Amino acid sequence: MIGTLRSLPIRNKIILITLSVTFLAMAAGSTVLVVGAYRSFRRDLRNSAVVNTSLIAEYCATPLLFEDREGAREVLGKLNAIPSVREAVLFDGDMKVFATFRREGLPAGPSTAGPVPSEAFDGGLLRVFRPVVYKGEKCGSIYVGASAAPIGRRVRQFLTAMAGAFLGLMGLAYLLARKLEGLISRPILDLARASAEISRRGDYSIRVKKWGDDEVGLLTDEFNAMLDQIRKRNEERERLNAELESKNKELEQIIYVASHDLRSPLINIQGFNKEIDFILKSALPSLRKHQLADPECAGLVRAFDTEIPGHMEYIFNSLRKMDALLKGLLRVSRLGRDPVTFSTVDVQSLLGEVLGAFEFKMKAEGIVVEVGSLPPCRGDAVKMNQVFSNLVDNAIKYRAPGRPLVIRISGKAEDGRVVYCVEDNGIGIAPEHHARIFEIFNRLDPGKTEGEGLGLTVVSKIVVRHGGAVRVESEPGRGSRFFVAFPAAAGRGEKPQAGARGPESPGAGGGKSGEASA
Amino acid sequence: MREGATILIAEDDCGHAALIRKNLERAGLANPIIHFKDGQEVLDYLYRESRRWPHDGSREYLLILDIRMPKRDGIEVLKLVKEDPELSKMPVVVVTTTDDPMEVDKCHALGCNSYITKPLDYGKFIEAINRLGLFLKIIEVPALGRAKPSESAS
Numbered sequence: 066m067i068g069t070l071r072s073l074p075i076r077n078k079i080i081l082i083t084l085s086v087t088f089l090a091m092a093a094g095s096t097v098l099v100v101g102a103y104r105s106f107r108r109d110l111r112n113s114a115v116v117n118t119s120l121i122a123e124y125c126a127t128p129l130l131f132e133d134r135e136g137a138r139e140v141l142g143k144l145n146a147i148p149s150v151r152e153a154v155l156f157d158g159d160m161k162v163f164a165t166f167r168r169e170g171l172p173a174g175p176s177t178a179g180p181v182p183s184e185a186f187d188g189g190l191l192r193v194f195r196p197v198v199y200k201g202e203k204c205g206s207i208y209v210g211a212s213a214a215p216i217g218r219r220v221r222q223f224l225t226a227m228a229g230a231f232l233g234l235m236g237l238a239y240l241l242a243r244k245l246e247g248l249i250s251r252p253i254l255d256l257a258r259a260s261a262e263i264s265r266r267g268d269y270s271i272r273v274k275k276w277g278d279d280e281v282g283l284l285t286d287e288f289n290a291m292l293d294q295i296r297k298r299n300e301e302r303e304r305l306n307a308e309l310e311s312k313n314k315e316l317e318q319i320i321y322v323a324s325h326d327l328r329s330p331l332i333n334i335q336g337f338n339k340e341i342d343f344i345l346k347s348a349l350p351s352l353r354k355h356q357l358a359d360p361e362c363a364g365l366v367r368a369f370d371t372e373i374p375g376h377m378e379y380i381f382n383s384l385r386k387m388d389a390l391l392k393g394l395l396r397v398s399r400l401g402r403d404p405v406t407f408s409t410v411d412v413q414s415l416l417g418e419v420l421g422a423f424e425f426k427m428k429a430e431g432i433v434v435e436v437g438s439l440p441p442c443r444g445d446a447v448k449m450n451q452v453f454s455n456l457v458d459n460a461i462k463y464r465a466p467g468r469p470l471v472i473r474i475s476g477k478a479e480d481g482r483v484v485y486c487v488e489d490n491g492i493g494i495a496p497e498h499h500a501r502i503f504e505i506f507n508r509l510d511p512g513k514t515e516g517e518g519l520g521l522t523v524v525s526k527i528v529v530r531h532g533g534a535v536r537v538e539s540e541p542g543r544g545s546r547f548f549v550a551f552p553a554a555a556g557r558g559e560k561p562q563a564g565a566r567g568p569e570s571p572g573a574g575g576g577k578s579g580e581a582s583a
Numbered sequence: 584m585r586e587g588a589t590i591l592i593a594e595d596d597c598g599h600a601a602l603i604r605k606n607l608e609r610a611g612l613a614n615p616i617i618h619f620k621d622g623q624e625v626l627d628y629l630y631r632e633s634r635r636w637p638h639d640g641s642r643e644y645l646l647i648l649d650i651r652m653p654k655r656d657g658i659e660v661l662k663l664v665k666e667d668p669e670l671s672k673m674p675v676v677v678v679t680t681t682d683d684p685m686e687v688d689k690c691h692a693l694g695c696n697s698y699i700t701k702p703l704d705y706g707k708f709i710e711a712i713n714r715l716g717l718f719l720k721i722i723e724v725p726a727l728g729r730a731k732p733s734e735s736a737s
Binding site: 330335399 | 596598599602605651680681682683684685701702
């Protein structure tokens with residue numbers, strides 16, 4: 066009941082409350098009035114009956130004294146003119162019936178006199194007893210029975226009038242409430258409408274009209290001030306977003322153009338370097354022949370045969386390195402542009418594919434891989450394959466020379482995402498390097514291992530593009546743990562999908578499975 | 584009697600063009616080679632020439648096309664060539680600096696016959712051209728030895 070009332074529109078609530086209060090007040094007032102009127106009607110009836118009875122009693126004294134029954138009946142007969150009087154009985158001094166009056170069709174009154182003076186309502190009748198006194202001496206008594214029906218009639222008339230007034234006033238109250246509820250409801254409705262409009266259109270420039278200085282007015286002011294703040298913050302955020310987006314685009318463009326256009330001169334350097342190499346090599350045999358005839362050519366032969374090719378080898382190596390760097394830049398910039406196609410990924414079988422690619426190397430090096438139970442997640446299977454490939458590749462690359470490498474891969478679902486962990490017992494990473502290892506082209510020990518310094522950059526970029534996060538825990542000399550978080554798989558509806566291969570994943574049912582040890 | 588296909592090189596970088604020409608010649612191709620410095624130049628030539636073609640297939644062309652070029656880039660040239668009913672018979676080899684899969688897909692979608700990334704491995708390059716050529720009979724391969732393409736192409 067209260068619940069239904071609570072969800073009534075505010076206007077109806079105001080009208081309902083007004084009408085309820087009005088109704089209660091009027092009902093209470095009417096009750097008091099009706100009771101009062103009823104009482105006053107009774108009083109009136111009694112008074113008039115008493116007066117009539119007293120008057121008749123006076124007229125009846127003479128006939129009683131002279132024992133004139135005819136005269137007494139005549140006197141009583143005058144009561145006929147008073148419509149409410151039903152019956153009358155005159156008693157003599159011995160309380161015997163002396164004369165009676167009755168309206169037609171009605172039984173006669175009481176045959177014994179009541180105590181005088183007295184009056185009482187009895188059923189539909191008001192019974193009045195009065196003494197008949199002559200010169201101070203009581204010579205008999207009189208009874209008059211008056212009908213109480215006029216009271217009921219008058220009360221009914223009064224009630225009808227009251228009901229009319231009641232309805233009229235309720236109607237008036239309703240009209241008034243309808244007219245005035247706007248005072249309260251309009252500012253509130255305005256607020257409600259404005260906030261609905263704002264959330265629908267996302268337009269924070271809308272302002273709510275203030276109707277007065279009451280509490281709702283205050284609320285309106287605060288609401289408008291809040292909108293101002295939101296709008297300012299939104300504008301600032303949009304500006305920053307646009308700036309960020311344009312910076313990002315600019316950066317992607319720079320990387321793309323750089324790697325594209327920088328490779329062009331590189332190709333010339335490489336190509337013509339090869340041409341020079343070719344010319345040197347073709348010139349060498351005839352130069353050698355000349356050397357036999359002319360010993361001064363020996364220096365030239367040495368230059369052509371060893372020195373220049375040696376220098377050119379440095380140039381070639383630098384070119385190869387530069388080419389690799391540019392290709393890496395291009396790859397990273399592509400990662401930022403390629404769309405991520407989300408589907409539910411069966412990471413267990415994805416890992417099977419990833420490890421399959423390393424199988425040969427793992428067998429040869431005696432590497433042990435333990436794969437735990439990996440929950441599915443949402444992601445781009447191709448890109449996720451890259452993530453795990455890079456992490457496993459890193460683990461192999463940076464293994465500790467003194468002990469056999471053990472790689473543990475596990476996964477755990479936690480609030481809305483799945484965190485996978487690739488753990489190794491390799492050389493580890495000092496804490497001061499933890500943040501930098503994800504930077505582009507950053508390599509901790511460029512001399513010892515091959516690679517462009519892109520593996521973890523790619524991992525981080527892919528994970529971030531999935532809306533996930535990447536984190537490392539490591540202790541130098543003990544090993545590293547890389548954590549990558551991906552969005553958790555949505556409900557049951559979708560069928561998990563992992564690359565091309567079926568469910569031949571290692572350790573599919575959970576637990577651990579050894580992989581390739583020699 | 585066939586005089587051999589004409590090789591058109593559309594390449595804004597003269598160095599790249601010179602290297603391609605040199606290596607093709609070293610590989611033993613005796614075909615005439617014409618170099619164009621941008622996409623517009625090669626299109627102008629093709630539209631002019633194709634009007635004079637007797638349409639009997641006696642004059643054949645191979646287009647080696649770079650992508651990043653001034654005025655009209657290689658993608659535009661490729662699109663226009665493959666849209667033209669006459670020009671579209673000409674094989675097009677896209678030779679460019681990037682192996683961006685999106686670009687490769689785009690070129691294949693537009694109908695390029697081969698896509699090769701610079702720097703060219705000339706052995707493979709000749710093989711690719713030769714494969715197109717064997718099919719179209721456009722290239723005469725003189726047996727000059729050294730860079731002779733592998734026989735597996737036949």
